[in-house]
Amino acid sequence: MSAAFLIAILFWLFAWAVNVWLVRLKPSSPSVARLINVAIPVLFGAALIALWEGVTRGFNVPSVLLPAPSMIWDRITNSPDILWTDFRQTYLKAVIAGYVMGCGIGFITAILVDRSPFLRKGVIPVGNLVAALPIVGVAPIMVMWFGFDWQSKAAVVVVMTFFPMLVNTVAGLAATGSMERDLMRTYAASRWQTLFKLRLPAAMPFIFNALKINSTLALIGAIVAEFFGTPIVGMGFRISTEVGRMNVDMVWATIFVAALAGSLSYGLIALAERAVTFWHPSYRRRAGS
Amino acid sequence: MTARILLHDKILPIGVVVLAIIAIWYAAAVFLNAPFERDQAERAETEISFSEILPRTMAQERPVLPAPHQVFAELWNTTVEKKITSKRSLVYHSWITLSSTLLGFAMGTVLGVALAVGIVHYQTLDRSLMPWIITSQTIPILAIAPMIIVVLNAVGISGLLPKATISMYLSFFPIAVGMTKGLRSPEVMHLDLMRTYSASRAQTFWKLRLPAAVPFLVTSMKVAISIALVGAIVGELPTGAVAGLGARLLAGSYYGQTVQIWSALLMAAALAGILVMTVDIIGAWVNRRMGVRPA
Secondary structure (H helix, E strand, O other): OOHHHHHHHHHHHHHHHHHHHHHHOOOOOHHHHHHHHHHHHHHHHHHHHHHHHHHHHHOOOOOOOOOOHHHHHHHHHHOHHHHHHHHHHHHHHHHHHHHHHHHHHHHHHHHHHHOOHHHHHHHHHHHHHHHOOOHHHHHHHHHHHHOOOHHHHHHHHHHHHHHHHHHHHHHHHOOOOHHHHHHHHHOOOOHHHHHHHHHHHHHHHHHHHHHHHHHHHHHHHHHHHHOOOOOOOOHHHHHHHHHHOOOHHHHHHHHHHHHHHHHHHHHHHHHHHHHHOOOOHHHHHHHHO | OHHHHHHHHHHHHHHHHHHHHHHHHHHHHHHHHHHHHHHHHHHOOOOOOHHHHHHHHOOOOOOOOOOHHHHHHHHHHHHHHOOOOOOOOHHHHHHHHHHHHHHHHHHHHHHHHHHHHHHHHOHHHHHHHHHHHHHHOOOOHHHHHHHHHHHHHHHOOOOHHHHHHHHHHHHHHHHHHHHHHHHOOOOHHHHHHHHHOOOOHHHHHHHHHHHHHHHHHHHHHHHHHHHHHHHHHHHOOOOOOOOOHHHHHHHHHHHOOHHHHHHHHHHHHHHHHHHHHHHHHHHHHHHHHOOOOOO
16 A cells, blocks of 8 residues: 555546536536536546556556556657557558458459349358458468568458458348339439449448448457567567567557557548448437437 | 248358359469479479379478368368377367357456446446447457466466456457447336336346347357457467467467468367357347247
8 A cells, every 4th residue: 555556546536426426417508518428438547547557556566567557658658669660560551451452352242242142142141150250360371371571461451351341241232222222223223323322322331330340350460460470570579579578568558559540540430431421310310419 | 931942042052152162262272282383393303284283282281272171181180080188189279269268258248247237227337438448349459468368477377367368358348338238228118117117226127128138148249259269269379389279370380280270270260150159049049938039
């Protein structure tokens, strides 16, 4: 027990009390309500970090076990070069290339499969099954085929992102009602016109769902593939070697970067989704309230 | 009649797709393994015709891509013909992975359900925690796996528990999210009915919320168990290839044993399929026992 721990506990209790009070508030103006909605989780997160700091300082937890947040932050601000080169290797090269290719190939395959109802019946169950499999396991094979550099990581990402995209797009293309399709028929719309003006827009919520799932999967795939062999840069490489050298604060710094990259790319996709599927009920309702 | 529909809607299309995959696999094996054979022939200064290359590409020691029957032969060898206790038996390695998967999945389910119950009943917990749970879904949590293993090892905890911790960590998020959704799924009408019965919060929970949440729980458990398996496999990587399917993958990649990698991979796939199917069957059974009739 020490002062740091006591302060952390007090801060935690204070934050919790404020949150309990905030939740009970029923503000009349919507902008204040939105502010409170953001403030509650932020305060909770801050209290959690304070508690973490307090526990590691108060009980003298060895930094090998769990470094204090301030130590991790120091590490992040002190070694931006290493973090940036790792980020460039893993994210800007492997993840983005693999993500674009995997999603693109999955999408095109789905459009082709969609032309035949027979294939559709066969591809959906098989694709669903494969999407549930531990696909990261292909990492050693890809490293053998494409070498140690980012190409092999991109290949793992392609394989991982392909199936969710395929399954979701095929399901999305089937999401239009028969009424709407009949309407297109009465307009004498060609197959391609129906596809572009009706079925693809209707499939967008499904496609964005796959894009969101894939944004996390791609990062996981690239990082895990680096555990199987990599040149001396990359986030997965950094994690596995720094863990071996017991530099746990560097590991946490890399994880922080990965988390930031993951949430930001998810957020970007969510923003794009909102722009593309503005007509969807889930956004309409939110805009009204 | 139903048998014919089953044949036309399920067996035929799925069978064709699976056959097509196997055919592509064979073609790719020939295509990828042929350069090695041509190279060998060139070194021996002999001409080699395509009809000679064809059978050889399917019987290489360390092929670039092993042919399906090689992988299945290896699978048969290492599962049926080896003793289960042998370190070369894939059943032994699968059991190592499966045990930590199941332990982690069980812990994750308990934790996820407990958290969901808290979130549904306490508004403060809901508004503070839920945004973080959703954000954490976008984070590549698997990256933490090596650290958990090594750090827990440093404290003296090794073996099953660290791997199970990773599985727990991965599987608890989908369960917490799905269960929260499920516990909130009863309509206002039903909740009002419980009020007119003057049911207590506990009664409402046990008689209305929990039964309504079961289908949601089953769906999220299917997601959770397959990522629990991924967690267990990745958790076996940093310990340096001791035992388990992940260790087989790593050892195979160290020594270039492609057939071993593919057989471990197919074993992992089979395991994932069996686990998801088991959860599905148990879920369907529970639903039937609760009196859900197929719509």
